[in-house]
């Protein structure tokens with residue numbers, strides 16, 4: 001048994017403005033399937049004045065990535081600092097399949113609770129079990145309508161007000177359900193729930209929301225969305241839902257100000273995974289893993305409104321919060337009964353970036369680990385991305401890439417499918433066949449091929465970088481105790497006579 005005493009260190013630097021005791025609170029705002037549809041990231045059509053205002057007060061991350069492009073696994077990774085295979089949430093948590101984290105994992109909410117920080121969650125939780133992710137204040141889909149706690153911004157505002165009425169240091173995590181699709185679950189409100197609460201007959205009313213309507217022909221489509229009328233209508237609906245998210249963020253920041261906590265609170269805005277379009281969510285292409293991220297700190301004024309090109313991972317959020325609250329960074333790794341050397345955090349605190357851009361970013365790297373989304377969607381992948389190159393290892397490469405239920409029924413995907421079946425031009429940047437059928441290894445030079453269309457893994461000139469990234473993935477898998485470490489061409493033996501000398505034993509199946 002090991003006993004650890006957690007200390008919150010409070011420093012006063014006399015004569016300086018930096019008083020670390022101001023580091024009291026954190027507000028973490030998460031969008032659901034949100035992307036770069038905002039002025040901050042140079043989208044000129046989608047109007048997001050509140051997000052843009054927050055970004056102006058923040059360091060804006062240009063190269064932030066989730067380690068897994070799926071809702072529950074991403075949220076679990078965000079809250080534990082451990083990738084999917086390390087924390088145990090391999091796929092979606094809700095419904096009958098309820099993927100859960102391992103029971104001895106210590107999430108940030110658990111660590112903060114132990115450190116007497118008041119923790120709250122409003123909106124979408126989508127992770128479990130309860131004792132791994134405990135919150136003092138909890139209004140989530142587990143005992144509310146997700147539409148109320150995740151999309152009704154007036155309701156979210158009032159819950160936020162209730163939580164912020166406190167003088168204790170806090171961690172508040174707000175999980176919007178906007179701008180997630182809802183055509184699959186609540187089609188009566190439109191494909192993105194863009195009509196929920198808009199005041200039309202039967203839609204109800206959200207007093208604080210002024211919906212913005214967009215014309216499908218005046219949108220800027222990202223390169224990975226087909227240029228068709230069906231897809232354009234889909235994106236127009238998504239933008240309207242983003243206006244609700246944006247105005248909700250404005251209301252929350254306003255609550256923070258009126259509660260008197262604004263000047264003691266670190267504010268982080270990000271999203272769980274790529275947008276719900278083909279090549280987006282569930283993919284390791286940048287279109288599936290690049291996330292908006294900005295961090296606003298009341299004590300780091302050096303870089304407000306600046307952009308960082310440093311590679312960051314959502315796995316860095318837990319180390320950032322531990323750094324912010326002054327909790328020893330390695331405590332997160334410790335399990336209740338004994339120290340397990342594999343339960344380490346591989347992320348880094350992002351607070352130094354708020355002061356200064358690193359001089360040398362050439363060695364930076366982020367990793368990814370995906371296993372499932374829905375229960376049938378077993379498609380394990382591992383990924384490493386440097387500033388210039390991306391390597392994806394598709395472990396199940398003989399199987400067609402799987403499609404999830406809500407993407408399948410979406411107008412964009414149905415249109416691609418219809419056009420493919422009837423031999424029409426899909427007006428897409430790849431064919432459905434290419435999308436389904438992926439080789440074991442995909443290597444892209446992002447400098448010349450940001451759309452990740454030209455797999456260079458077989459080129460002679462790529463072998464050095466291929467080997468380097470493949471090795472880095474392997475090292476990371478070892479560090480994070482990845483059960484898939486030998487897949488798919490070998491079997492991992494680590495018990496019995498291999499207990500002290502785990503090995504990958506060849507299957508002779510690499511045809």
Ligand SMILES: *[C@@H]1O[C@H](CO)[C@@H](O)[C@H](O)[C@H]1NC(C)=O
Nearest residue numbers: 136137138139140142143144
């Ligand atoms: C939901 O559960 C939390 C924690 O158990 C409780 O405090 C809260 O009052 C519940 N909310 C509703 C609407 O039932």
Ligand SMILES: *[C@@H]1O[C@H](CO)[C@@H](O)[C@H](O)[C@H]1NC(C)=O
Nearest residue numbers: 161162163164165166258259
């Ligand atoms: C804050 O809480 C106190 C007592 O707990 C209550 O009297 C007060 O009305 C609350 N304020 C707000 C703004 O909710």
Ligand SMILES: *[C@@H]1O[C@H](CO)[C@@H](O)[C@H](O)[C@H]1NC(C)=O
Nearest residue numbers: 152154155197203204205206
């Ligand atoms: C949103 O929440 C507010 C406050 O609780 C409520 O008055 C309103 O009816 C809700 N709107 C919808 C569409 O449910």
Ligand SMILES: *[C@@H]1O[C@H](CO)[C@@H](O)[C@H](O)[C@H]1NC(C)=O
Nearest residue numbers: 256257258260261262263298
């Ligand atoms: C935060 O502090 C600044 C500078 O001290 C002050 O101008 C501002 O009004 C404060 N903001 C809030 C919301 O308290």
Ligand SMILES: *[C@@H]1O[C@H](CO)[C@@H](O)[C@H](O)[C@H]1NC(C)=O
Nearest residue numbers: 319329330345346347348349
């Ligand atoms: C943890 O703290 C140690 C010493 O303070 C530092 O060297 C190390 O980089 C930190 N690790 C992370 C993940 O922040």
Ligand SMILES: *[C@@H]1O[C@H](CO)[C@@H](O)[C@H](O)[C@H]1NC(C)=O
Nearest residue numbers: 230410411412413414415418
């Ligand atoms: C796809 O084809 C089906 C059957 O022909 C049709 O009902 C549906 O409206 C089409 N969907 C789209 C998005 O074109």
Ligand SMILES: *[C@@H]1O[C@H](CO)[C@@H](O)[C@H](O)[C@H]1NC(C)=O
Nearest residue numbers: 457458459460461462463464
């Ligand atoms: C690629 O490398 C292989 C093995 O080293 C060599 O035999 C082949 O000639 C090379 N091809 C080119 C085009 O350089």
